[in-house]
Amino acid sequence: xxxxxxxxxxxxxxxxxxxxxxxxxxxxxxxxxxxxxxxxxxxxxxxxxxxxxxxxxxxxxxxxxxxxxxxxxxxxxxxxxxxxxxxxxxxxxxxxxxxxxxxxxxxxxxxx
Amino acid sequence: xxxxxxxxxxxxxxxxxxxxxxxxxxxxxxxxxxxxxxxxxxxxxxxxxxxxxxxxxxxxxxxxxxxxxxxxxxxxxxxxxxxxxxxxxxxxxxxxxxxxxxxxxxxxxxxxxxx
Numbered sequence: 103x104x105x106x107x108x109x110x111x112x113x114x115x116x117x118x119x120x121x122x123x124x125x126x127x128x129x130x131x132x133x134x135x136x137x138x139x140x141x142x143x144x145x146x147x148x149x150x151x152x153x154x155x156x157x158x159x160x161x162x163x164x165x166x167x168x169x170x171x172x173x174x175x176x177x178x179x180x181x182x183x184x185x186x187x188x189x190x191x192x193x194x195x196x197x198x199x200x201x202x203x204x205x206x207x208x209x210x211x212x213x214x
Numbered sequence: 215x216x217x218x219x220x221x222x223x224x225x226x227x228x229x230x231x232x233x234x235x236x237x238x239x240x241x242x243x244x245x246x247x248x249x250x251x252x253x254x255x256x257x258x259x260x261x262x263x264x265x266x267x268x269x270x271x272x273x274x275x276x277x278x279x280x281x282x283x284x285x286x287x288x289x290x291x292x293x294x295x296x297x298x299x300x301x302x303x304x305x306x307x308x309x310x311x312x313x314x315x316x317x318x319x320x321x322x323x324x325x326x327x328x329x
Binding site (some may be wrong): 133137146148190202203 | 256272300303315317319320321
């Protein structure tokens with residue numbers, strides 16, 4: 103079946119440092135979504151990428167979708183303590199919209 | 215912002231018992247989902263539901279699981295005879311679109327503990 107791998111599993115940074123998490127799929131994706139889950143919380147939608155090579159920005163967050171539509175990254179510039187949480191990528195394949203295959207997530211801790 | 219609501223927030227049950235997890239999706243949404251997350255692990259797709267029938271289901275969603283939309287607002291997940299390994303956080307989600315504009319809204323989850 104489809105596998106979505108995400109690295110690193112954990113990332114500890116000092117406030118102000120940058121952070122990147124990488125997502126890799128074993129198969130070509132129709133689209134990829136990113137979610138943030140605060141400790142004890144539920145996944146909250148951040149963004150969806152659909153096109154090959156697409157780059158989207160949300161303030162300090164930059165999302166990329168690879169040319170082959172098999173990998174993606176999330177980069178946070180100048181982390182803040184409010185960025186703490188687990189960041190998940192989740193892909194869909196074919197027309198199975200809504201059937202998201204999640205990566206394992208990257209747990210980000212930010213030290214003030 | 216509109217929310218998906220789930221009840222109860224915690225459910226403790228004995229192995230072999232039936233449980234029903236309840237969800238109220240966002241009112242104008244048409245697509246409904248159940249996902250689960252075992253402690254410390256990734257979120258896993260269980261089932262999608264549209265137009266009063268299951269659209270897709272995963273290998274996890276075996277004969278012990280069923281979903282229902284009994285009225286215009288509720289969406290339920292029933293586990294007929296719970297097993298220890300069913301212990302997890304169960305998230306309901308809904309969306310109003312599919313495809314390139316899809317965005318899933320997740321509820322706060324029901325933590326199911328099977329003893």
